[in-house]
Amino acid sequence: MAQSVLLTGASGRVGQAILEGLADEREYEWRLLDRDPPTGDRDYPGEFVVADITDEEAVREAMEGIDAVLHLAGDPRKTAPWESVLPNNIDGTQTVYEAAVDAGVDKVAFASSNHAVGAYETDERTPDMYREDDEFQLDGTELPRPGNLYGVSKATGEILGRYYHDEYGLSVVCVRIGNLTKDHPPIDYERGQAMWLSHRDCAHLFDRCIRAEYDYEVVYGISDNDRKYYSIERAREVLGYEPRDNSADHG
Numbered sequence: 178m179a180q181s182v183l184l185t186g187a188s189g190r191v192g193q194a195i196l197e198g199l200a201d202e203r204e205y206e207w208r209l210l211d212r213d214p215p216t217g218d219r220d221y222p223g224e225f226v227v228a229d230i231t232d233e234e235a236v237r238e239a240m241e242g243i244d245a246v247l248h249l250a251g252d253p254r255k256t257a258p259w260e261s262v263l264p265n266n267i268d269g270t271q272t273v274y275e276a277a278v279d280a281g282v283d284k285v286a287f288a289s290s291n292h293a294v295g296a297y298e299t300d301e302r303t304p305d306m307y308r309e310d311d312e313f314q315l316d317g318t319e320l321p322r323p324g325n326l327y328g329v330s331k332a333t334g335e336i337l338g339r340y341y342h343d344e345y346g347l348s349v350v351c352v353r354i355g356n357l358t359k360d361h362p363p364i365d366y367e368r369g370q371a372m373w374l375s376h377r378d379c380a381h382l383f384d385r386c387i388r389a390e391y392d393y394e395v396v397y398g399i400s401d402n403d404r405k406y407y408s409i410e411r412a413r414e415v416l417g418y419e420p421r422d423n424s425a426d427h428g
């Protein structure tokens with residue numbers, strides 16, 4: 178039977194990468210949600226709900242009949258001020274989890290970020306840790322260590338997921354996404370190359386978040402980069418993630 182999937186933040190960069198890769202997937206019935214209305218220059222594979230995730234009523238309505246949620250909507254700026262991350266990233270995420278539980282949704286994949294752990298990149302460790310021969314690695318079992326308020330909001334989204342899993346049995350996977358760019362990794366940016374996530378690996382990873390069975394997980398969402406300082410072993414093990422790209426293959 179087809180799975181009904183709610184994709185929040187569908188108009189954004191990550192949402193578009195996922196839809197590019199999975200739009201033809203016949204096993205999914207998409208419901209797309211964004212506060213920005215769809216633009217005429219793109220094809221959307223499902224019903225489009227124009228709503229703000231801080232609007233509890235609208236989110237509850239959008240959640241009806243949904244099996245899995247890919248929750249991407251939020252302010253992605255690392256410089257985002259508290260006035261924005263509090264409503265968009267924290268309140269909005271709590272509204273999504275709460276509505277998911279009430280609607281009997283099975284699983285939620287939450288778009289967390291490398292910035293939830295950005296402060297591990299100390300002056301002593303960088304830039305060496307961005308390089309292939311350095312052994313420092315984070316694997317998702319470490320405590321969050323944000324270096325900005327945006328990172329704080331993502332760490333909070335992870336903790337909210339823990340709560341909704343433990344109290345209500347919701348399956349939650351928090352994907353600490355690295356740096357998504359199209360066609361090739363960031364140029365002249367070692368950090369970005371170490372945490373590159375290609376578009377096709379992004380679509381595949383979120384596909385696995387819909388299909389796999391899990392309880393509560395924190396995984397890193399990057400391609401199989403030689404330079405990586407984030408382990409992707411947990412994503413491989415629990416989700417069956419098999420990335421095909423590596424920033425080292427791009428000059």
Ligand SMILES: NC(=O)C1=CN([C@@H]2O[C@H](COP(=O)(O)OP(=O)(O)OC[C@H]3O[C@@H](n4cnc5c(N)ncnc54)[C@H](O)[C@@H]3O)[C@@H](O)[C@H]2O)C=CC1
Pocket residue numbers: 185186187188189190191192210211212213228229230231248249250251252253254264265269288289290291353354355356357358
């Ligand atoms: N692009 C990247 O490399 C990374 C992205 N992420 C996370 O992935 C998610 C998506 O990021 P991007 O696609 O890059 O950002 P984006 O800005 O391109 O897309 C975000 C979308 O969410 C929508 N949105 C924002 N606040 C909303 C609200 N209150 N209600 C409804 N819709 C709202 C926006 O209209 C936009 O279409 C974000 O949560 C971001 O923090 C995390 C790490 C890296």
Ligand SMILES: O=C1O[C@H](COP(=O)(O)O)[C@@H](O)[C@H](O)[C@H]1O
Pocket residue numbers: 253254255290291292354355356357368369
């Ligand atoms: O969470 C995010 O991280 C990526 C990578 O961070 P950066 O500091 O190396 O640029 C960023 O591009 C993206 O906008 C943000 O949402």
